[in-house]
Amino acid sequence: MVRQAGAVVVDLAGAQALAWTAWTDLASFPKSLPAGIEWVQLPSAGVERWVEAGIIDRARVWTSAVGVCATPVAEHALTLLLAGVRLLPECLRSAEWARTDLLPRVGTLAGSVVGIVGGGSIARALIPALAALGAEASVVNRGGHPVPGAVETRPVAEIGDFWEAVDHVVVAAPDTPDTRHLVGSAELDAMKQTAWLINIARGPIVDTEALVRALDSASIAGAGLDVTDPEPLPAAHPLWGHPKVIVTPHVADAAMTLRGFHQRLTGNIRRWMAGEDLVGVIDLDRGY
């Protein structure tokens, strides 16, 4: 694959660039890189563990796979949101035709405002699908730069009444020290009682203990989680089998991820050889 893109495969000592394809294997990453390595391509979209481990330095360019799996992840976010609003957790655990009970409670995304925390590629893939269902998107991002298709984009520093204003919340932000527990007790309390919280980003952005309390006290309607904290979610955790919770085991990006990464890697190799800007350059100051 690397050769198809026009690169030559050599030993690390003589290389100019390193493509690291071992998905989550930080332990076997070289303790120090030769000075000749000018660029490292990492395989995942979220790189918080690489940042925390101190692997990413300022001596060279590092790129993540950010955006590669945005389309399947956005589809998974929509799946969890629709399943929640339309009470699939109840239906799938039922063995009786509870129409009278369910009919007044089944919701719709049509006419609703979905709050998206994070204005990156997942939000950009999700917004058109929401629009096709008659739902609007209100986005919170770092700098407040307007996200195409969103009815509103707020900088996180001026988040204001975001939590109470939106009908549902989708977490699609990177995991950084700034976003950890961004969704905690106060935010969950502020959310509508009919709101679903969807997290397809990273578990630690949501305070799990606060979430369980919010679910048990019915201060929100439910949670759809493809990522959890801790992860994997241990056996007997209160989120398992919770009547208001959908847990999927970090599979949002399952489809297409490998193909997408291959395209990103070969594209970046071609850009590198042509002296062009790389896609997915990591900014250590932001942490993603």
Add this chain to the structure above:
Amino acid sequence: MVRQAGAVVVDLAGAQALAWTAWTDLASFPKSLPAGIEWVQLPSAGVERWVEAGIIDRARVWTSAVGVCATPVAEHALTLLLAGVRLLPECLRSAEWARTDLLPRVGTLAGSVVGIVGGGSIARALIPALAALGAEASVVNRGGHPVPGAVETRPVAEIGDFWEAVDHVVVAAPDTPDTRHLVGSAELDAMKQTAWLINIARGPIVDTEALVRALDSASIAGAGLDVTDPEPLPAAHPLWGHPKVIVTPHVADAAMTLRGFHQRLTGNIRRWMAGEDLVGVIDLDRGY
């Protein structure tokens, strides 16, 4: 409401039109209507029970509520399809982090072709949402008249390789003698083993016994059913709790239906008084 539209409410004997709002109550419908009644508005989109009961005559214009709930029903179809493709039935019945097992099996609608049986308002509401997720629609309807946004529209008389060509099937047709058991053993056998069958229209369009056999023999991946035959689905029916089945108790049209019907009724009253064509006129020869 009727008055807001400009009509006067009078006794049946002196009326020109009858708006029947008792959803499913055929028994209390007048045995014979005064000759002065020129138009009857019925409250449901599907009118097969009114046709079978011989209530609808050719002495006057009858209108159904067809299209009123197309948007919420299309949303429900998408919910069931996404939930199936992304294995929510397994996830919601699991209490362990089965990532390794699920990751290679989680699908996506992106790049898929969704076959839609029926080219009416539900198909027209569903197709843009599929498009936003990168999926195409192939439609079968009565006459083959092209449905906007579909990559292909076939008349049902020339259905050909439809069942094997599409990746999934959504049933969105009226219940008539022609459509009963339209999806039977042969059609289910022809469908892809990875296909989900979604029915948000009427239960009898699918042969339930054939469906259970197809699910048990893994000749299709699963079924998402908002309607069943019989309905309500009796306790202990094999579809309840089936690992490859999502049953919701005829709630697809829950949200917005009443509001939509009110808009349809008042709109039709205004059209009637202005001498314009009514929306949703029933054609007894077609049966819907």
